[in-house]
Amino acid sequence: MSDRIARTLALSLLLVALPAFAQKTLRIAAAADLQPLLPPLLAQFEHETGIHPDASYQSSATLATQIIDGAPFDLFLAADLSFPQRVIDAGRAEEAKPMPYARGTLVLWTRNDSGAPLTLDALRTDAIKTIAIANPEHAPYGRAAQAALQHLDLLNTVHAKLVIAENIAQTAQYADSGNAQVGFISLTSALTPRLKGDGHFVRVPADAYPPILQGAIVVRSSAGAAAAHRFLEFLQRPETQQTLAAEGLEPVH
Amino acid sequence: MDLQALWLTLRLAATTTLLLLALGIPLAYWLASTQARWRPLIEALTTLPILLPPTVLGFYLLVLLGPHTGFGRFATRLFGHPLAFSFSGLVVGSVIYSLPFAAQPLAAGFRAVDAALIEQARLLGASRWRTLRSVLLPLSMHSVVAAAALCFTHTVGEFGVVLMIGGDIPGATHTLSIAIYDQVQDFSYAAANRTALLLVSISAIALVLLYSRRSREGSARG
Secondary structure, eight states: HHHHHHHHHHHHHHHHHHHHHSSEEEEEEEEEETTTTTTHHHHHHHHOOOOOOEEEEEOOOHHHHHHHTOOOOEEEEEESSSHHHHHHHOOBBSSOOEEEEEEEEEEEEEEESSOOSSGGGGSSSSTTTEEEETTTTTTTHHHHHHHHHHTTTTTHHHHEEEEEEEEHHHHHHHTTTTSSSSSEHHHHEEEEEHHHEEEEEEEOOOOGGOEEEEEEEEEOOOOTTTHHHHHHHHSSSSSHHHHHHTTTOOOOO | HHHHHHHHHHHHHHHHHHHHHHHHHHHHHHHHHHOTTTHHHHHHHHHHHHHOOHHHHHHHHHHHTTSSSHHHHHHHHHHHSSTTHHHHHHHHHHHHHHHHHHHHHHHHHHHHSSHHHHHHHHHHHOOOHHHHHIIIIHHTHHHHHHHHHHHHHHHTTTOOOHHHHHHHOTTTTHHHHHHHHHHHHHTOOOHHHHHHHHHHHHHHHHEEEEEEEEHHHHHHOO
């Protein structure tokens, strides 16, 4: 009697648990600058393939550390090539080289009511007292902003005006809250409805900084590796690349 | 070793602790002695900063200190510069962030003092200020020490608020906890370990000093 109860219980537990194994999921570690534009693409991917993608958004540095330390992700979409390279160096990636999937654009942004003149030359003048950039030590857009300032021979002049945000999203908060008069942010942030409504931007000349190539890797021996490869193919399709371009991430080629 | 960040952190923690004692003692005295019906509301408000995640609190402070609020404009005039990304801004943020750690132990200490003693002091003609100075504070010195220790260490270890309103400026807002975070983000684990060891050591030494003082007082009294 108790045997039969035990068997019934075990069977029903199995039936309850099975769908969790059968359901295909893809766990994506995504750089913070993708947060405004990735969700619709994830929905489209799920609609086409039946694979359910789950994305966690963090700074690329944090995600790389987590993956190296064994976080259960299948795919890493970083904001540059150096952080996926770190995962490769740690032996946690399938690829030998990060796969570039998009190119970021750096813009100079200000609120409409800040009264700040929005040109790179104006950064030199007394009209601009605070400039927000992301941390050049570990944020890809911060690195690009510093390179651009150096290239334009502005870095020494504006050094005392710089306030350093932890990542590109916080840089936008510094500028959008009015605490910094202008900010070097990503085109993806500048094109979000919130920042589009609050301010305007100019593009930093593309030859002023090394291209911000965003790279991806598939995490070694992850359960969703096959799904991760399908998502990378999906990401490189011309239609997907067009959608990304409209939101501020240009095709690589 | 980042001595500038260490000095800045100690300066921030000491300034915050002094300000919080100056603010917290009268506030706690009022909380412990008032019959006002809105006392629970004020007490709840002083506890609120624990409730919000520090980065969220920091985000609201960033907005509050900015040029789009009346408070932000007033503070900019008062200090002569915008408060965000400055040492004064960090002090304001830290005082709000650590307020519960001053008000709660102080109020608890004041409440534990025998009400009859306070009544006698008042009957003998002592003013409220004199009662506080000569009766309440000496009898609840251990709570004052506990509040100071909590405020100091809580400010030394403060991270989310500083991250949000600091702007990572060396000598002004680049504190030890931010230094550790930056080092971890840069994969400089050895440097991060050294800075963390420094942070833990100074906090531990400060605590040992404070608590040894407390036990001396305890044994002197006992």
